[in-house]
Structures are given as structure tokens and as C-alpha cells.
Ligand SMILES: CC(=O)N[C@H]1[C@@H](OP(=O)(O)OP(=O)(O)OC[C@H]2O[C@@H](n3ccc(=O)[nH]c3=O)[C@H](O)[C@@H]2O)O[C@H](CO)[C@@H](O)[C@@H]1O
């Protein structure tokens with residue numbers, strides 16, 4: 001087991017290249033199940049969620065070959081192998097095996113997913129969608145059993161705007177008989193990316209990226225090649241790091257339009273940002289001003305950037321109010337930031353940040369992926385050394401984060417934990 005050490009106070013300079021999007025990758029890999037021949041996905045991030053999904057594809061009989069950042073997936077020999085336990089629990093996106101296996105085999109057994117604990121994360125809208133398409137769905141001892149004699153297109157109105165439900169229903173519907181309409185669909189760029197892959201495979205999908213998606217079922221889907229979009233949350237995280245501790249940082253391989261709500265807030269704080277076609281240049285400016293943020297469904301401020309942004313707000317002058325309307329309890333990073341001297345209180349479902357305060361290095365634990373990013377942002381600014389444990393969360397979603405930050409001039413490195421430290425951590 002390892003920990004991450006960050007010696008704060010060093011200015012960031014230079015260029016960082018953004019990897020492929022985690023939340024696309026984790027849907028694109030399961031989508032390959034629907035094809036009858038080889039699917040090639042280029043530009044994948046080097047993260048443990050991708051490795052885990054690759055192993056799950058192998059568990060059901062697929063052949064998965066990694067060549068650099070490209071995966072060659074041969075789904076032709078896959079079967080409806082039940083996956084009630086094991087790796088499915090290591091991440092959230094294993095739920096996409098439900099839609100993809102139901103679409104191909106008309107049956108699936110998938111254990112309830114894991115992923116970041118951000119308060120309750122129900123999947124009732126996924127199940128409502130599968131049932132509307134004709135599947136019988138039961139929950140037996142923590143695994144979801146799905147079976148259909150035939151899948152038939154349906155009109156499905158999502159009661160909650162959900163990324164996972166939108167993609168999962170698309171996966172199940174592309175081979176259903178007739179037309180499916182998903183209303184009140186989520187509009188994230190990752191949904192468009194998955195629809196692009198499915199369309200290259202032969203699916204007929206219109207409206208991905210809007211709140212009404214229309215799918216005309218087809219009988220066969222074939223192999224294809226697809227290049228993933230850049231990770232807007234990773235790009236946003238580095239933009240926040242540059243605002244926190246950068247001198248002149250170029251963020252490369254980014255689609256600036258995907259980051260508009262973040263960029264607007266950073267500019268409101270006084271951060272100088274230049275936008276190129278696929279790049280952002282973040283300059284060191286004067287003192288930062290406090291701002292309020294409220295996370296919303298896309299295209300609002302993304303919940304996945306709330307935690308790293310909260311760390312940046314400790315540097316801003318004044319009081320900032322952070323409200324997460326997607327995950328009201330996504331505040332596990334706050335106690336850890338407080339250990340580093342941050343002045344933040346959670347009141348009435350919002351975090352209230354008072355700044356500026358000089359942060360101090362401390363021993364802290366990442367409770368989830370973006371809490372980890374938040375602690376790294378804080379560690380870069382803090383006086384002294386910050387020791388971060390819980391790296392398994394950070395590694396789910398950030399490709400080579402220590403290497404990328406070291407290249408920008410940060411003093412950050414991994415160390416093996418001693419037996420004593422591991423025992424102490426397990427007893428926490
Ligand atoms: C793998 C992946 O892509 N993860 C992202 C995805 O998660 P995920 O797909 O799990 O998130 P959803 O968009 O489904 O969740 C949005 C909200 O809807 C609620 N809900 C969702 C489904 C459902 O059936 N019932 C229900 O009530 C959730 O509890 C949450 O409050 O979108 C989240 C919101 O942008 C991001 O934080 C995650 O990074």
C-alpha cells in the first residue's frame with residue numbers, strides 16, 4: 001500500500017496533457033459487449049477503473065489486448081456469465097454491464113456497483129428503463145438479475161436526470177425491437193461519446209447531448225474503431241491546480257466548451273485564463289476573490305469538480321458558499337481540509353469557506369476520488385508536507401497524477417507505507 005506525499009509551495013509551470021475521459025471510458029468498454037467483432041478504443045486513460053473493466057470483459061469470455069493507450073476488445077466469444085460479486089464492487093460503472101449484457105444476451109446477473117460513496121446512489125431509474133423495455137428485474141442478495149424474452153422499444157421518462165441511467169438505457173435499447181425515446185435524459189459530453197461509438201457500430205441514435213434521445217433498434221452491431229474524448233474533470237482539476245499554485249500552466253488536449261461553468265467561476269475569482277481550440281493557458285494573477293458555487297446537472301457546474309474547487313476557495317478573500325445539489329452529502333473532504341487549517345463549516349447542506357488562510361501540511365485520507373484531488377490541490381498550496389492515504393480512490397480516475405504534477409514542477413511522490421501505518425489506517 002502506498003501514500004502520496006506533497007511538499008507544498010512550489011510554483012507550477014509548463015504543459016500538462018489531459019488523458020481520455022474516465023466517465024466515457026467506463027461506458028465505452030462495456031458497450032463493446034454489444035458488437036459481434038473487434039472494437040478498438042484509442043486514447044484510454046491509465047486508470048484502475050479501465051483495468052478493472054478490462055478484466056471483467058475477460059471474465060465473461062472477451063479477449064482484451066492493451067497496446068499503449070489503445071484497447072483491442074474481441075467480444076465474439078463472450079457469454080452471459082453471471083457477475084454477482086468480485087470486481088463489479090470495485091467501481092460504479094460496472095452497472096453498464098447490465099444494459100450491455102441485457103442488450104446482447106437478453107439476460108445478466110450483476111452485483112450492485114461500488115464506486116465513490118457520496119451518500120445513497122440508487123439505480124432505480126436504470127431499472128425502470130430496463131423494465132420498460134420488457135425485462136424482468138429482481139434484486140437477490142445484492143445482485144441484480146435481468147431477463148427478457150424480447151426487448152421492445154419504449155418511451156421512458158427519467159424522474160431524475162441521470163448519466164448512468166441514460167447510458168444504460170441506450171445500451172439496452174440499441175438492439176431492442178422498434179423505437180425507444182428517453183425523455184429528461186442527461187446531456188453530458190460522455191453520453192455523446194458513447195452514442196458516437198454505438199453509431200459507429202451501426203446503432204441508430206438521434207439527440208444524444210439533448211434531453212430527448214431517440215433510438216431505432218437494429219439487429220446487428222459490428223466492430224469499429226473509436227477515439228475517446230478528453231477528460232473534462234481531469235482538465236478541470238489541473239485548471240484548479242494552476243489557479244491555486246501555477247505561474248503559467250498550459251492545459252493541453254481539452255475541449256474548453258466542456259469546462260465553461262468552471263472557467264466562468266475561476267474568472268469571477270480573478271484567475272486569468274486564455275482559451276485556445278484544444279488548450280487552456282492559466283496565468284498567475286493577483287489575489288483571488290471568494291465566489292459561491294452550486295453544482296447542477298450538465299451544463300451546470302459539475303459535482304465532480306466541487307471538491308477540488310472547495311480547496312481552492314481557501315485561498316480566496318472573503319466567504320464562499322458551496323452547495324452540491326447532485327450529492328448533498330459530498331463533503332467528506334471538508335474534515336480533512338480542516339486538518340490542514342482550512343476554515344470551513346458545513347451548515348444547512350452547504351460548505352462555507354472563509355479565506356484566505358495559509359494551509360499547513362498534515363496527514364490526511366482521501367475518502368473518495370475527488371476528495372483525493374481536493375487534498376492534492378490543498379497540498380500543493382500548503383506549507384510543509386501533506387501525506388495522503390486512500391490512493392486506491394485517486395488511482396480510479398487520475399492517470400499518472402504524480403508524474404504529471406512533477407513535470408509541472410510540483411514536489412510530489414509516492415512512498416510505500418510501513419506495516420504500522422497500514423494497521424493504523426485500517427483501524428481508523
Ligand atoms: C461513472 C460515472 O459516469 N460517474 C458519474 C455519474 O455517476 P452516476 O451515473 O452514478 O450519477 P447519476 O447522474 O446517475 O446521478 C445523479 C443523481 O441522480 C440520482 N439517481 C441516479 C440514478 C437513479 O437511478 N436514481 C437516482 O436517484 C443520484 O443519486 C444523484 O443524486 O454522474 C455523476 C453526476 O454527474 C458523477 O458524479 C459521476 O462521476
Ligand SMILES: C=C(OP(=O)(O)O)C(=O)O
Pocket residue numbers: 022091092093114115116117304369370397
Ligand atoms: C463520482 C465519481 O466516480 P464514480 O461515479 O465512478 O464513483 C467521480 O468520477 O467523481
